[in-house]
Structures are given as C-alpha cells and as structure tokens.
Amino acid sequence: MTTERSSSAQPLRLAVIDTDSGFLQVLDKRLERLGWEHRTLASPVPVDALVAMRLSALVVDLAVLGPSAWDYLERVCTEMPGLGVVVCTGQSTVAQRVRGLRLGADDWLGKPCHPEELIARVEAVVRRRRRSDAREERPAVAAGELEIRADRFQAFVDGVSVDLTRREFELIELLAASEGRVLEREEIYQRVWGYAMVRGDRSVDVFVRKLRQKLEKTSPAWRYIHTHFGVGYRFAAERADGTEPPADVADAEPAAGAAVAFSSS
Amino acid sequence: MTTERSSSAQPLRLAVIDTDSGFLQVLDKRLERLGWEHRTLASPVPVDALVAMRLSALVVDLAVLGPSAWDYLERVCTEMPGLGVVVCTGQSTVAQRVRGLRLGADDWLGKPCHPEELIARVEAVVRRRRRSDAREERPAVAAGELEIRADRFQAFVDGVSVDLTRREFELIELLAASEGRVLEREEIYQRVWGYAMVRGDRSVDVFVRKLRQKLEKTSPAWRYIHTHFGVGYRFAAERADGTEPPADVADAEPAAGAAVAFSSS
DNA sequence: CCGGCGTGTGAACATCCGGTGACCGCCGAG
DNA sequence: CTCGGCGGTCACCGGATGTTCACACGCCGG
Numbered sequence: 225m226t227t228e229r230s231s232s233a234q235p236l237r238l239a240v241i242d243t244d245s246g247f248l249q250v251l252d253k254r255l256e257r258l259g260w261e262h263r264t265l266a267s268p269v270p271v272d273a274l275v276a277m278r279l280s281a282l283v284v285d286l287a288v289l290g291p292s293a294w295d296y297l298e299r300v301c302t303e304m305p306g307l308g309v310v311v312c313t314g315q316s317t318v319a320q321r322v323r324g325l326r327l328g329a330d331d332w333l334g335k336p337c338h339p340e341e342l343i344a345r346v347e348a349v350v351r352r353r354r355r356s357d358a359r360e361e362r363p364a365v366a367a368g369e370l371e372i373r374a375d376r377f378q379a380f381v382d383g384v385s386v387d388l389t390r391r392e393f394e395l396i397e398l399l400a401a402s403e404g405r406v407l408e409r410e411e412i413y414q415r416v417w418g419y420a421m422v423r424g425d426r427s428v429d430v431f432v433r434k435l436r437q438k439l440e441k442t443s444p445a446w447r448y449i450h451t452h453f454g455v456g457y458r459f460a461a462e463r464a465d466g467t468e469p470p471a472d473v474a475d476a477e478p479a480a481g482a483a484v485a486f487s488s489s
Numbered sequence: 490m491t492t493e494r495s496s497s498a499q500p501l502r503l504a505v506i507d508t509d510s511g512f513l514q515v516l517d518k519r520l521e522r523l524g525w526e527h528r529t530l531a532s533p534v535p536v537d538a539l540v541a542m543r544l545s546a547l548v549v550d551l552a553v554l555g556p557s558a559w560d561y562l563e564r565v566c567t568e569m570p571g572l573g574v575v576v577c578t579g580q581s582t583v584a585q586r587v588r589g590l591r592l593g594a595d596d597w598l599g600k601p602c603h604p605e606e607l608i609a610r611v612e613a614v615v616r617r618r619r620r621s622d623a624r625e626e627r628p629a630v631a632a633g634e635l636e637i638r639a640d641r642f643q644a645f646v647d648g649v650s651v652d653l654t655r656r657e658f659e660l661i662e663l664l665a666a667s668e669g670r671v672l673e674r675e676e677i678y679q680r681v682w683g684y685a686m687v688r689g690d691r692s693v694d695v696f697v698r699k700l701r702q703k704l705e706k707t708s709p710a711w712r713y714i715h716t717h718f719g720v721g722y723r724f725a726a727e728r729a730d731g732t733e734p735p736a737d738v739a740d741a742e743p744a745a746g747a748a749v750a751f752s753s754s
Numbered sequence: 755c756c757g758g759c760g761t762g763t764g765a766a767c768a769t770c771c772g773g774t775g776a777c778c779g780c781c782g783a784g
Numbered sequence: 785c786t787c788g789g790c791g792g793t794c795a796c797c798g799g800a801t802g803t804t805c806a807c808a809c810g811c812c813g814g
Contacts, residue, residue, distance in 0.1 A: 318603040325609040330617055331596060338583040344590040352617050389790060405640045429772060454655035455642045718811060
C-alpha cells in the first residue's frame with residue numbers, strides 16, 4: 225500500500241543522458257514528484273563535468289553517446305566507482321548487455337520501458353550505497369576534546385570552532401566516522417572527493433597536514449590522525465604524551481580486583 | 490599500488506532457487522568454470538537456512554516460490570541486507586518488476602535469458618555490494634596469543650601492537666589465513682608481492698625472519714612460523730616448550746558455516 | 755663423517771613514502 | 785577589477801622500508 229517509502233529522505237542526485245523528449249518529459253515529471261534533484265543532458269559531457277555534479281546515479285542511453293559509447297561508459301564507471309550507472313537504451317544483444325555490465329554499469333534496461341521501472345531500478349542501484357554510507361543525520365560525534373557537528377559542517381574544541389574548510393571537514397568527518405580503522409588513501413580520496421584517485425596524487429596527505437595543523441593549534445594536548453606508513457591514516461583521539469591509552473577495544477582489563485586508579489595526578 | 494587485492498580472489502558464493510533443469514544445467518557448467526561456489530535449490534528454503542549458507546548472492550525464480558513469493562522475497566531482503574538478490578523469472582509486468590525491486594531485489598531479469606547475462610548481472614550486483622558495504626568486515630583472526638586485525642593492518646598480542654610494516658602484515662596475514670598448510674616460497678611471493686618470484690630471491694626468507702623477530706619480542710612463549718626445509722613455511726601457533734601439543738588436529742574445519750555442501754569442490 | 759644446498763642473519767644500499775612549505779589558479783565577496 | 789580564502793600541485797628531504805649481499809650454520813644424502 226502506497227508505501228511511498230520515504231527512502232528518498234535525502235534527495236537523490238540524478239543525471240540522465242538521453243534525447244527521447246517524450247520519455248524525458250514523463251520521466252522528468254515523475255522525478256519532480258519524487259523530489260529528486262535531476263538534470264537531463266542531451267549529449268555526453270566530459271567525465272570531469274559529471275564528477276563535478278556529485279551525482280548519486282546516472283542514467284544513460286548509449287545511442288546518444290555515439291561511437292565512443294563503450295569507452296565513455298568505462299571511463300565513467302572507472303573514475304566514479306561510487307556512482308550508480310543504469311544504461312537505458314534501445315535494442316541490444318545479450319553480448320552488448322554483458323559487455324556494458326562488465327564495464328561497470330550496474331543495470332541495463334531496454335527501451336521502450338516504463339519510467340516507473342527505470343526509477344525502481346535506479347533506486348535499487350542506489351539503495352546499497354546508501355546503506356553503507358548511511359551515517360547521515362548524525363548531530364554530533366565526539367572524540368577526545370573534539371566535537372564534530374555535521375549540522376554545522378564544523379568541528380569544535382570546548383565550544384571553539386577549529387575553523388575547518390569544507391574539504392577539511394569532510395575529511396575529518398570520514399576519518400572520525402571510521403574511528404579506529406585504518407583507511408587507505410584511495411578509499412579516503414574516493415569517498416571525500418567522489419572519484420578515483422590517480423596514482424601520485426598527494427591531496428589526501430596535504431589535507432591531513434592542514435587538519436593536523438589546525439587541530440594542533442586548537443587542541444595541543446591531543447593527537448587525532450595517525451599515519452600508517454605504506455597504508456593510510458587512522459583516526460583515534462590520544463593524548464600527546466603516552467598518558468591514558470584509550471582503553472580501546474583492548475582486552476579484559478583488570479576487571480574486578482584492581483581498584484580503579486584514581487586519576488589523582 | 491595496483492593492489493587488486495584478493496577482492497577477485499575470494500570466490501563468490503551463490504545459490505539459485507529454480508527448477509528449470511535445462512537452464513540450470515547450462516548455468517551450473519558456466520559457474521563451475523568461473524570457480525564460483527554455487528548450489529541450486531529446487532524449492533524455497535527457510536530464510537535461516539539461507540543465512541547459514543553465507544551467500545554473496547541469490548538468484549531466484551519467483552514462480553518456484555509459490556503464493557508466498559513476495560513475502561519470501563521481502564523477508565530475504567530484509568534479513569540479509571548484504572545479500573545480492575537477482576530475480577530471474579518468467580513473464581512479468583512492469584508493476585511486478587517494480588514491486589520486486591522495491592521490496593529489496595537488486596535486479597530483475599526475465600526468462601528466457603542467456604546465462605551469461607544472468608552472470609554478468611550477478612557480478613554487477615555483487616560488485617556494488619562489495620564496494621559499498623564491503624570494505625573490511627573481517628573482525629579479526631586469532632592464533633596463540635596473536636590477534637590479526639585486517640581493519641588495522643596490524644597484529645596484536647594482548648592488545649599491544651606487534652608493529653608490523655605493510656609487507657610484514659600482508660605476509661603474516663597470508664600465512665595465518667592458510668594456517669596449518671605449508672606454503673611454498675613461490676606461492677607466498679606471488680600472493681604477497683603480486684608478481685612472479687625470480688629464482689634466487691630471498692625476500693620471503695628475509696621477511697619471515699623480520700616477522701619471527703618481532704613476534705618473538707612480543708610473544709616469546711610462542712612460535713608461529715615453521716620452516717619446512719626445501720619446501721616453504723607453515724603457520725601454526727605452538728608454545729615454545731613442547732607444552733600442549735596442538736590438541737587434536739581433528740581438523741579444525743568445523744567452523745565454516747558450510748552447513749550446506751557447495752559444489753565448489 | 756663430509757660436502758652441498760637451503761636457510762638464518764646482519765648490514766649495507768637502493769627506494770619509496772609521507773611531511774612540509776611555497777606557489778598557483780579559481781572564484782566569490784567587496 | 786582586486787583581494788583573500790581554498791583546493792590542489794610541486795619539489796625537496798629525512799626517515800621508514802624493501803632488497804640485495806656475503807657469510808655462518810644446520811639439514812640431508814652419500
């Protein structure tokens with residue numbers, strides 16, 4: 225029953241590369257009703273431009289892409305691994321469909337098709353991404369002296385803003401959300417920047433440095449971002465001096481016996 | 490890093506609920522060739538049983554499910570959010586397909602269909618699943634006093650880091666994963682370094698030594714890596730003194746939730 | 755019991771990696 | 785049209801790692 229399923233709590237961002245005006249019209253109307261942010265493109269745009277759109281999913285008619293369709297599809301899928309890609313195109317053979325899917329497309333729907341089915345497929349494709357990325361709506365996270373407020377797009381120490389820029393914030397937010405885990409640069413880059421990192425890019429390192437600088441200035445007694453040589457970074461609030469190892473997952477500690485050590489000092 | 494990692498290495502685990510013997514036969518053959526662990530079920534099995542199979546993906550023909558198909562589908566998708574679900578069934582209407590996808594199915598393919606397309610779609614679904622929710626969910630492996638945490642790229646003894654470098658970690662991770670089995674240098678090199686070992690290369694030996702040193706320092710009472718002269722190395726936690734002979738090899742294979750026998754053999 | 759490999763070491767050497775600081779181009783605000 | 789903030793690149797460098805060597809030592813077959 226009309227489970228209108230507000231799964232779309234957060235607006236999806238969708239781009240459609242197609243030229244079938246009739247189809248687009250109906251689709252547009254439907255998308256509008258759903259409240260999805262969408263944009264239709266009559267011709268293939270540079271991959272960079274797509275990246276800039278920060279899309280959740282992309283629907284594309286291979287026919288519109290012309291001869292370099294396969295190449296384009298592959299590049300899009302490679303450079304934006306997190307993007308949901310649904311090919312919606314006319315007549316096709318099994319071989320073509322298999323090829324498209326193997327290149328990275330998430331689904332393939334033949335035309336003519338019902339807009340509702342296309343939407344359902346896009347939802348299905350995006351659904352998984354959501355599930356994992358599902359760390360939305362978190363008012364605030366705390367670690368050490370740090371308090372990260374997603375709603376303010378800012379981190380604070382004792383109420384004082386650390387004065388992070390957007391990227392810096394997104395980075396620390398990701399790290400903090402994965403507290404304790406070591407994140408590899410590629411993963412960080414992909415999740416913060418949205419597309420694949422090219423080998424040799426030092427952006428992550430540079431931003432980590434900027435973050436560390438600001439955090440150091442605002443919260444000198446703590447260390448938050450730890451480097452794992454040859455791997456990546458790990459977020460964990462630790463005092464500058466060895467004091468108080470964060471008792472972390474650790475093991476069954478002194479449990480009973482050991483009367484709690486008073487933090488007299 | 491080209492670390493394509495074991496992502497592709499670990500076999501997929503797939504179950505197919507269908508009765509079309511002809512189709513199944515072809516599919517089976519193909520899956521066999523791909524090296525996927527698979528199992529076909531002629532009738533819907535309890536969701537619990539499915540859970541026990543630890544599947545990566547499930548292919549199901551709604552027709553086989555009978556009247557409670559929708560309900561079954563929904564339950565499966567709800568209880569196993571990480572499972573890739575591909576409906577592969579006969580004639581269907583747009584409304585049915587939309588319903589199936591909305592209930593949680595990841596893809597819907599009509600019959601008759603080409604096995605290759607079905608496989609490509611399953612791959613696409615699994616690919617997405619891995620990419621998103623994926624990332625390491627390997628809690629930790631333990632052996633002796635050792636605890637190997639993949640999410641930290643590090644091994645611990647009683648909560649204390651053994652302080653391994655990336656290579657060292659990958660090496661011990663591989664060895665531990667093959668606990669009890671003797672691995673030849675060539676294989677080790679191939680799997681850790683990613684390419685063929687040139688004759689005369691002592692890298693593996695050197696790293697084994699480094700590992701042994703660090704492990705010895707952190708966990709003196711145990712021996713983990715054993716040399717098999719003229720062959721290679723074997724991982725097995727054993728006390729330094731002869732104490733506690735490895736219990737019974739009784740073959741620690743009970744673990745595997747392999748409650749069901751997959752035709753992976 | 756002896757000599758030949760295959761392995762364990764330790765250290766020198768060659769690379770790779772990550773921390774920095776400087777610099778550049780884009781863009782919105784003034 | 786400027787100016788300043790921000791995101792992103794570069795080149796340099798010290799240190800962490802990985803690789804290669806030469807040698808000592810132990811396991812094996814004769």
